[in-house]
Amino acid sequence: MPAPSPLLGPDDPAPVELCHAAGAAPVLLTCDHASPVIPRALAGLGLAPDLVRQHIGWDIGAAAVTRLLAPALDAPALLSGYSRLVVDCNRDPEDPTSIPAASDGVAVPGNRDLSPEQRAARIDACFRPYHAAIAARLDALLAADRVPALISIHSFTPVMNGFARPWHVGILWDKDPRIPVPLLAALRADATLVVGDNQPYSAREPAGYTVRHHAVARGLPHVAIELRQDLIADAAGAAAWAARLAAALAPILARRDIYRLARY
Numbered sequence: 001m002p003a004p005s006p007l008l009g010p011d012d013p014a015p016v017e018l019c020h021a022a023g024a025a026p027v028l029l030t031c032d033h034a035s036p037v038i039p040r041a042l043a044g045l046g047l048a049p050d051l052v053r054q055h056i057g058w059d060i061g062a063a064a065v066t067r068l069l070a071p072a073l074d075a076p077a078l079l080s081g082y083s084r085l086v087v088d089c090n091r092d093p094e095d096p097t098s099i100p101a102a103s104d105g106v107a108v109p110g111n112r113d114l115s116p117e118q119r120a121a122r123i124d125a126c127f128r129p130y131h132a133a134i135a136a137r138l139d140a141l142l143a144a145d146r147v148p149a150l151i152s153i154h155s156f157t158p159v160m161n162g163f164a165r166p167w168h169v170g171i172l173w174d175k176d177p178r179i180p181v182p183l184l185a186a187l188r189a190d191a192t193l194v195v196g197d198n199q200p201y202s203a204r205e206p207a208g209y210t211v212r213h214h215a216v217a218r219g220l221p222h223v224a225i226e227l228r229q230d231l232i233a234d235a236a237g238a239a240a241w242a243a244r245l246a247a248a249l250a251p252i253l254a255r256r257d258i259y260r261l262a263r264y
């Protein structure tokens with residue numbers, strides 16, 4: 001008897017994209033909200049396609065920056081394949097908002113009244129493969145006696161609840177200053193930039209799932225970087241910001257003393 005039809009069909013993309021797989025640096029880039037794609041079987045979650053391509057569906061520009069930053073740092077990158085409206089790869093799957101019934105004031109019809117089986121199908125198809133790939137990559141480096149650094153790339157909408165966010169970039173961190181503090185200093189060396197320190201979100205309330213589950217739990221050096229979406233929405237902007245981040249990060253990632261396990 002055939003197995004029940006899986007959530008992902010033959011025309012759906014993979015739940016995780018590996019970019020610059022041969023990257024030799026002991027650094028892993030992640031992009032939790034890389035894609036606005038919804039599995040065909042979910043019929044767009046009942047939303048207009050152009051709505052899903054706005055910030056509620058994904059981190060606009062973040063995947064483009066991540067794909068360029070990976071070769072620039074000679075680091076592999078893992079990008080999630082599906083929209084955060086399907087299941088948010090940066091939230092604990094136990095969190096009721098991991099499959100949001102509404103996002104930034106927009107109701108998501110396809111997320112209403114899901115059964116435990118429907119929730120589990122999304123987590124199994126879209127969340128677990130992405131996080132399993134991250135864990136496998138980090139654990140392979142640790143098994144080879146190399147302590148990897150984790151760099152999580154996100155983007156934020158320029159306006160939220162009527163407030164125009166002034167930051168160009170935000171560095172999110174909590175107890176591990178190894179990458180964030182010198183990165184803040186490097187970015188602030190450019191006086192034209194407005195650099196947020198735990199803005200527009202704080203990593204202290206608490207950190208996103210990816211950083212917490214993979215980096216904090218293992219004691220790895222890490223940082224989450226938030227880029228303002230209007231600055232990276234086109235190819236030229238994404239390239240400029242990937243180059244800027246690469247220049248700021250390279251001297252920090254070249255320091256051997258950051259690659260140690262920390263206990264918080």
Ligand SMILES: [Zn+2]
Nearest residue numbers: 033059154155
């Ligand atoms: Zn994000």
